[in-house]
Amino acid sequence: MNTETMRADNSSSSPLNGLETGQLLDAYRKMAAIRAFEERLHTENLSGDIAGFIHLYAGEEAIAVGVCEHLRESDFIGSTHRGHGHCIAKGCDIKLMMCEIFGKENGLCAGKGGSMHIADLSRGMLGANAIVGGAPSLAIGAALTCKHQGEGMVAVSFTGDGGSNQGTTFEAMNMAVVLKLPVVFVFENNGYAEATAHDYAVGCRDIAARAAGFGLPAEKVDGTDFFAVHEAAARAVARARNGEGPGVIEAVAQRWYGHFEGEACAYFAEGEIEALRQNKDPLKLFRDKAGAVVSADEFKRVDAEVVALIDEAVELARGSALPATDTLLTDVYVSY
Amino acid sequence: MNTETMRADNSSSSPLNGLETGQLLDAYRKMAAIRAFEERLHTENLSGDIAGFIHLYAGEEAIAVGVCEHLRESDFIGSTHRGHGHCIAKGCDIKLMMCEIFGKENGLCAGKGGSMHIADLSRGMLGANAIVGGAPSLAIGAALTCKHQGEGMVAVSFTGDGGSNQGTTFEAMNMAVVLKLPVVFVFENNGYAEATAHDYAVGCRDIAARAAGFGLPAEKVDGTDFFAVHEAAARAVARARNGEGPGVIEAVAQRWYGHFEGEACAYFAEGEIEALRQNKDPLKLFRDKAGAVVSADEFKRVDAEVVALIDEAVELARGSALPATDTLLTDVYVSY
Amino acid sequence: MTSKTVREAITEALLQEMRRDPSIVLMGEDVRGGAGSAVENLEAWGGVLGVTKGLWSEFGSARVIDTPITESAILGMAAGAAMTGMRPVAELMFADFFGVCFDAIYNQASKFRYMFGGKAKSPMVVRTMIGAGLRAAAQHSQSPYHIFTSVPGLKCVMPANAYDAKGLLIQAIRDDDPVVFCEHKTLYEKAMEVPDESYAIPFGEANILREGSDVSIVAFSSMVYVALEAADVLAREGIAAEIIDPRSSSPLDTDTLVETVEQTGRLVIVDESAARCGVAHDIAAFVSQEAFALLKAPIQIITPPHTPVPFSPALEDVWIPAADRIVRAARTVMRADD
Amino acid sequence: MTSKTVREAITEALLQEMRRDPSIVLMGEDVRGGAGSAVENLEAWGGVLGVTKGLWSEFGSARVIDTPITESAILGMAAGAAMTGMRPVAELMFADFFGVCFDAIYNQASKFRYMFGGKAKSPMVVRTMIGAGLRAAAQHSQSPYHIFTSVPGLKCVMPANAYDAKGLLIQAIRDDDPVVFCEHKTLYEKAMEVPDESYAIPFGEANILREGSDVSIVAFSSMVYVALEAADVLAREGIAAEIIDPRSSSPLDTDTLVETVEQTGRLVIVDESAARCGVAHDIAAFVSQEAFALLKAPIQIITPPHTPVPFSPALEDVWIPAADRIVRAARTVMRADD
Numbered sequence A, B: 001m002n003t004e005t006m007r008a009d010n011s012s013s014s015p016l017n018g019l020e021t022g023q024l025l026d027a028y029r030k031m032a033a034i035r036a037f038e039e040r041l042h043t044e045n046l047s048g049d050i051a052g053f054i055h056l057y058a059g060e061e062a063i064a065v066g067v068c069e070h071l072r073e074s075d076f077i078g079s080t081h082r083g084h085g086h087c088i089a090k091g092c093d094i095k096l097m098m099c100e101i102f103g104k105e106n107g108l109c110a111g112k113g114g115s116m117h118i119a120d121l122s123r124g125m126l127g128a129n130a131i132v133g134g135a136p137s138l139a140i141g142a143a144l145t146c147k148h149q150g151e152g153m154v155a156v157s158f159t160g161d162g163g164s165n166q167g168t169t170f171e172a173m174n175m176a177v178v179l180k181l182p183v184v185f186v187f188e189n190n191g192y193a194e195a196t197a198h199d200y201a202v203g204c205r206d207i208a209a210r211a212a213g214f215g216l217p218a219e220k221v222d223g224t225d226f227f228a229v230h231e232a233a234a235r236a237v238a239r240a241r242n243g244e245g246p247g248v249i250e251a252v253a254q255r256w257y258g259h260f261e262g263e264a265c266a267y268f269a270e271g272e273i274e275a276l277r278q279n280k281d282p283l284k285l286f287r288d289k290a291g292a293v294v295s296a297d298e299f300k301r302v303d304a305e306v307v308a309l310i311d312e313a314v315e316l317a318r319g320s321a322l323p324a325t326d327t328l329l330t331d332v333y334v335s336y
Numbered sequence C, D: 001m002t003s004k005t006v007r008e009a010i011t012e013a014l015l016q017e018m019r020r021d022p023s024i025v026l027m028g029e030d031v032r033g034g035a036g037s038a039v040e041n042l043e044a045w046g047g048v049l050g051v052t053k054g055l056w057s058e059f060g061s062a063r064v065i066d067t068p069i070t071e072s073a074i075l076g077m078a079a080g081a082a083m084t085g086m087r088p089v090a091e092l093m094f095a096d097f098f099g100v101c102f103d104a105i106y107n108q109a110s111k112f113r114y115m116f117g118g119k120a121k122s123p124m125v126v127r128t129m130i131g132a133g134l135r136a137a138a139q140h141s142q143s144p145y146h147i148f149t150s151v152p153g154l155k156c157v158m159p160a161n162a163y164d165a166k167g168l169l170i171q172a173i174r175d176d177d178p179v180v181f182c183e184h185k186t187l188y189e190k191a192m193e194v195p196d197e198s199y200a201i202p203f204g205e206a207n208i209l210r211e212g213s214d215v216s217i218v219a220f221s222s223m224v225y226v227a228l229e230a231a232d233v234l235a236r237e238g239i240a241a242e243i244i245d246p247r248s249s250s251p252l253d254t255d256t257l258v259e260t261v262e263q264t265g266r267l268v269i270v271d272e273s274a275a276r277c278g279v280a281h282d283i284a285a286f287v288s289q290e291a292f293a294l295l296k297a298p299i300q301i302i303t304p305p306h307t308p309v310p311f312s313p314a315l316e317d318v319w320i321p322a323a324d325r326i327v328r329a330a331r332t333v334m335r336a337d338d
């Protein structure tokens, strides 16, 4: 990715964005849970017990969490095929997510959705979405609801660098500007869409600037830096809540695994991922920055907690029943 | 329309863009033919003999002609529902166009297309297109052909201000940049899409700047000034021919009639159209500017010629036969 | 009870429902018309054919929303609003345009409930114009409701008259599932007595327009009138046709279909949607599987030809299924069991 | 003659045709893979399931074109290139995505010839993956070829084996009309003997996989194997099933359909496309209209249920039509005329 186009990182005026210890630990816990969830799926997937396509979010944790820390349960998010991180950041039940990915009857979607369609509307999570560019148009709809209800609710869409090129995405941004909707479009620029580099497929090589041309404020931030994402999101979410209209955040952070599990990653330069793990680990960066107020032991305790939680989740998922075959025909219509 | 966003008009360095008398008269003849064609359709339509939806191009003549004067027969253009002007500018047979609009068997499309689908591929005219945002994606395909054939051919798409918002249009611009295609996207900003103002529906109120964000040079010109359009098109077409990639021209010029014939134009301010006819008549502006080298008599002769031509066209169209009903079933497939 | 056109019946349904339920919002291109114009307080269009006229004046821009020409954003926004608590009524001006925006209802709204394990609903309506006859040519004359019908999770309705238009639209708005509501552009001027008060017509209940024991003719939307015309001709020949308008293709009133075939043993289906894989074929397949023993003659399917809609009136008039084709088909099936 | 998988047969068809005709270009997402990566000269994917592997290495970026994830631009570009002299083969990775880009073939490429009075042609192929079975859930498992079939001007093919895949793809590329070429994602590994040289299989010619005089079973694509499995069971019961794979749904080999029913008088159609308005319904309607007198029993239609494709293997396996449903249907029609 052309890093020259990356703007100066939006280093916070107040240290640690004014977050207190409890808030820092909450955010860190979510990021750590996403990491543990994804790494566990990576190994579970090797065992062959997980069906379908799995897209891991490891490496991008700071984006989902940095944004969602500003959201209330009644706010909405739309997501992508790479949706586990967004789900966890928005408060979905981690165990029931795992059950869903295992295709079990007690999964968040009763086993009917799977990894690419995990949703929990009661938490404002409008679903992972296997259509690239699917979330932005749903998010403007959710934002219309927010505007209509007049209670300062907002909607956020997460979209990849690949999805930033979709016509649906551009249409949604224009509509949001025209109707001044309380929505934030977050572009997760992880350098690749499948095996195609951002630098090739995004003709202008600058998602944020292109978005800004649509008439809404757009910022580009380092997506591995929780505090940078968090600060940009603070501005965008506040504007939306205050009725000042939509905004855009482009957050740059590569994924650590293949496009989907099992994919060979031939397009990564040698050592590229190792270097990321060394130098751009969002969790490590968080610990470094927050180390002044949170002790290493506290972080370790959280790390252990989330690993235990994921263990329980996998255990539950493995032990749960498959959906009964008669559920095949239910939930098609509300009325029959 | 927010005229403040209009850039300084690209007044030519050489007077009359270096065009000689013959060339000037050719261009004027086309503009006058478009005008006469459209005004005649306006009256013919009142007679009730013309079926379907008719969208008139009067007031925007300088755009189609200013661009197409740079094109060869082997170059391609894609068009809109408001396509008569583009057809004439690209050299379609005016009489057969009229026959088509009257739904006759000798029409350019054998009566099967009508006003919204006039095409003549032998002239590189890829069809009026009743899908808003239809032309840009076809134009990039034609541009791919041009690039493949390596003979300096180019493709142009014409799209309205309304169509500039379509996802298909944005996708096409990005693709053109990525593949460095020899294509020029011309946006005809006539202030309205149906009854909705550009200022409302184009969130950023600046089609050219928004397009530039996609990574291609974009200029905004006064679309009633043939010479301004012609000069901007010279640059964009030359770049495309030389393999330097795509470009964008936004040309501003209002239509003089309703969105379609019979539409009431309630959204025009009082006197708006009259003022346009007075001050922004593309033909009058042309005559004024070119008056130094072309005499008023010469212009009058051309005016009379085109009126006669349109008379003949209408006469031919009225006298021609309707398509035989067995043609209903032909031309669906090449192979059967 | 007042005489109302289909257009007026639709406007009234929208008006009454919007007064009743503030969560209903309209969105589409020029559903108001005049947004951004210099003329103040202007409702320039009320829809391209005037169907939403007056609604903006009553409900304002927050509930009658003019949009850019971006159908994916219109339908997508409706889907997102529906799943979060609103009842959007989106207008897709011509059904032909579904090609640029189908994902919003094909992969999104219609599937949410199922994909999310029954925990979502998408109470949205897509109002859209279908049909040939206005010389609008190949890209503005289609009736792709067979496609909508084939999508699980979607419902699909196409009223043939003003009474049905009002009652079915009210049902569509109150329905918790996504509904495509198909308005035939040649029917807007058709008038009949329509109650002033609000009423809903349940989906999946056919309307028997005319009873008859010789042959059953099934038709939707504007084809109903062609069928009625044919029935008149047939009556003069002593053939009593029963005319059935299922009104919704999804759900489909299969009971009535079986009942009518029980009575007549002969079925003619006339349908504008498609010459291949259309709604007529769907019904024929259903009847031939489920009521085979009742059939005295082959089912006759009458559709336009497998061609785009031609522009020239001389061709379009032949493209549209005409009464004489129905009459001939009915005669054929009457002869078949002689 | 070498044993080749469906995947290899498709790759070979593309390779041989591209060598023959320089106007053929491929375009799609990651048909090469690796564009813009720091790794030089990389063909990272060759399509998400490896079907176009090797082609970029031979033909380079001018003819094997990686695109952004913008399906409207992909199919639109193909349509524009086709009408101006190229023979594009566009890849729509999953057929489910037609919802974001259908206009390019629905209102554009398929209609040019007709709308322009016979003066255009659009020789383009859309290669696309269909089918359930890979636990890819509701938005990556559909088979909307009934929709493609219903569009006048489009052709639609779905090969069931490697031999057909090669010959039909070569035909699709040489064909002057736009063709949707549907590849079932569960069939790529199926292998059989396939000639090394180039050959084309005409559209509209059914493949009779097995002859039998008791009951005709019509199936496309992966359903052919389910039908064959059922035929084995039926054979053990003394019921001789004829298995017909029409191979293309548009054009459709109606002659063979009538001939087989002439012989058996009993028809079972098994089809994955849709539970409503699907290809099975289309065929049933055709036969029940045109060959009614030949039918000894009601036509049996076997499709998935009218639901989205569920994710959980426990549900998806029940969603896909299985051999035992065909066996039961065949038994039913064998009993019907006893």
Ligand SMILES: Cc1ncc(C[n+]2csc(CCOP(=O)(O)OP(=O)(O)O)c2C)c(N)n1
Pocket: A055, A080, A081, A082, A130, A131, A132, A133, A159, A160, A161, A162, A163, A164, A188, A190, A192, A193, A194, A259, D029, D069, D071, D093, D097, D100
């Ligand atoms: C409309 C559509 N086109 C193509 C795909 C196939 N696909 C799934 S993920 C993906 C890449 C998405 O890239 P990006 O948006 O950058 O997200 P990332 O995977 O990098 O998180 C593609 C092409 C799809 N699911 N939907």
Ligand SMILES: Cc1ncc(C[n+]2csc(CCOP(=O)(O)OP(=O)(O)O)c2C)c(N)n1
Pocket: B055, B080, B081, B082, B130, B131, B132, B133, B159, B160, B161, B162, B163, B164, B188, B190, B192, B193, B194, B259, C029, C069, C071, C093, C097, C100
């Ligand atoms: C996809 C699509 N949506 C909507 C329409 C209906 N429609 C026809 S022309 C038009 C307005 C187009 O406005 P603009 O692009 O500015 O072109 P203009 O008419 O001003 O030349 C609309 C909405 C259409 N034909 N196609």
Ligand SMILES: [Mg+2]
Pocket: A160, A161, A162, A188, A189, A190, A191, A192, A193, A194
């Ligand atoms: Mg990406």
Ligand SMILES: [Mg+2]
Pocket: B160, B161, B162, B188, B189, B190, B191, B192, B193, B194
């Ligand atoms: Mg306009």
